[in-house]
Amino acid sequence: MSWKSRGGEKTVSRRWTLLLCVGSFFTGLVFTNRMWMVPDAKDIIRTSKSKEQRKEVITERYYPKLMDQKEEARKILGENSTTDEDLQLLNKTISNLEMELAAARMAQESLLKHSPLAEEPKAINTSRRHKYFMVIGINTAFNSRKRRDSVRATWMPQGEKRKKLEEEKGIVIRFVIGHGATSGGILDRTIEAEDRKHGDFLRLNHVEGYLELSAKTRTYFATAVSLWDANFYVKVDDDVHVNIATLGTTLARHRLKPRVYIGCMKCGPVLARKHILHKYANEDVSLGSWFIGLDVEHIDDRKLCCGTPPDCEGKARAGNTCVASFDWNCSGICDSVDRIKEVHRRCGENESAIWNAVF
Known part of the structure; x- marks a missing residue:
C-alpha cells in the first residue's frame, strides 16, 4: 500500500481509497446477506399483525442498509473512479444490487397484498423443486381477449396438452x-373468469397501462423467476406467432452458457451508464438496456424475427x-386476430414437433 505526504500528513492514494471502498462494500454485502431473504409465505399469512404493521417491519428490517450501500457505491462511482475497469466493476455491482432489490421488493409486496405469490405458497415450493427448461410469458392486455383466443387456437397448447x-x-x-x-373492478373480474375457464394466466402485482410496459416487463421477469426455476425466461407479445419446438432447440444451443440475452436486435445496443434500470418508452429497449453493464452475452438471432408469409413460409x-x-411495420402480426x-x-411447425424435440 502506498502513502503520500501532504502538509506533513499521510494520506491514502485515490486508487487505494477506491479499492478500500469497494472492498468494504462487498464485505457489507456478505454480512447483510440474510436481509435478502424474503420471509416465508406461511409466516406472513399466519401472523396476527395488520398488513401495514407487517409492511413496516419488513421495510425497516430489509431495505435501509441495502439502500445505503447502493448510495455509497453511487458516490464512489461518481467521485473516485479513475479507470474504465473501476467504472465497470462498480457499474456491475450497482446494477446487480438494483435488479435483486427490485425482485425482492416485488416478492414481498406480492406476499403482503395476497397476490398468487401469497395465495399459493405450496405451488411456489413445488415449482422451485422442479427444474424447468423455459417459461414463456405472453404479454397481453384487458381488451385483447380475441388475440388470446387466436393464440390458443394456433400455437399455444390447451388443457391437458399444456x-x-x-x-x-x-x-x-x-x-x-x-x-x-380499480382493484377488484370489472376488468379484474373479467380476467378472473377467463382464467377459471382456461387456467393460463400469470397475474402480476402491477397496474396495467400502456405507458407502464417497461415496469410490467421488469415485474414479469421478477415474478417468473420467483415462481419457476428455469433455464430460460421468454417474453413475447400476443400478436406474434411462435414455433415452440424451434424456440426450444434454438435456446438449447446456448444452454451451457451462464448468462445470455437472446433476441432480435433491431437498432443495436442501448447504452446506459448512470441509469441501469431507466425505463424507456419501448419495453424491449428497456430490457436490453438493463443488461448493459452486466456480464451478459448478447446474441442477435434473426430466426426470432421472421416476417409473415411469404418470408417465414419460404424459410420453412x-x-x-x-x-x-410478425410484421415489422406493426411490431406484431397486422390484424393478428384474423x-x-x-x-x-x-x-x-408440424404439430408433433414439440413432442419429438429433445432439448
Whole structure:
C-alpha cells in the first residue's frame, strides 16, 4: 500500500481509497446477506399483525442498509473512479444490487397484498423443486381477449396438452397481465373468469397501462423467476406467432452458457451508464438496456424475427423454420386476430414437433 505526504500528513492514494471502498462494500454485502431473504409465505399469512404493521417491519428490517450501500457505491462511482475497469466493476455491482432489490421488493409486496405469490405458497415450493427448461410469458392486455383466443387456437397448447408440456418438456406458457386501476373492478373480474375457464394466466402485482410496459416487463421477469426455476425466461407479445419446438432447440444451443440475452436486435445496443434500470418508452429497449453493464452475452438471432408469409413460409420450405413471425411495420402480426391462423398454417411447425424435440 502506498502513502503520500501532504502538509506533513499521510494520506491514502485515490486508487487505494477506491479499492478500500469497494472492498468494504462487498464485505457489507456478505454480512447483510440474510436481509435478502424474503420471509416465508406461511409466516406472513399466519401472523396476527395488520398488513401495514407487517409492511413496516419488513421495510425497516430489509431495505435501509441495502439502500445505503447502493448510495455509497453511487458516490464512489461518481467521485473516485479513475479507470474504465473501476467504472465497470462498480457499474456491475450497482446494477446487480438494483435488479435483486427490485425482485425482492416485488416478492414481498406480492406476499403482503395476497397476490398468487401469497395465495399459493405450496405451488411456489413445488415449482422451485422442479427444474424447468423455459417459461414463456405472453404479454397481453384487458381488451385483447380475441388475440388470446387466436393464440390458443394456433400455437399455444390447451388443457391437458399444456399440462403435459410442463411435466414432460419443462415448458411453461402463461398470458401475463396485471390488475386494473380499480382493484377488484370489472376488468379484474373479467380476467378472473377467463382464467377459471382456461387456467393460463400469470397475474402480476402491477397496474396495467400502456405507458407502464417497461415496469410490467421488469415485474414479469421478477415474478417468473420467483415462481419457476428455469433455464430460460421468454417474453413475447400476443400478436406474434411462435414455433415452440424451434424456440426450444434454438435456446438449447446456448444452454451451457451462464448468462445470455437472446433476441432480435433491431437498432443495436442501448447504452446506459448512470441509469441501469431507466425505463424507456419501448419495453424491449428497456430490457436490453438493463443488461448493459452486466456480464451478459448478447446474441442477435434473426430466426426470432421472421416476417409473415411469404418470408417465414419460404424459410420453412428451405428447412430453416422460424422461431417467431410478425410484421415489422406493426411490431406484431397486422390484424393478428384474423391472420394468425393463416400464418400458423403456412409457417407453423408440424404439430408433433414439440413432442419429438429433445432439448
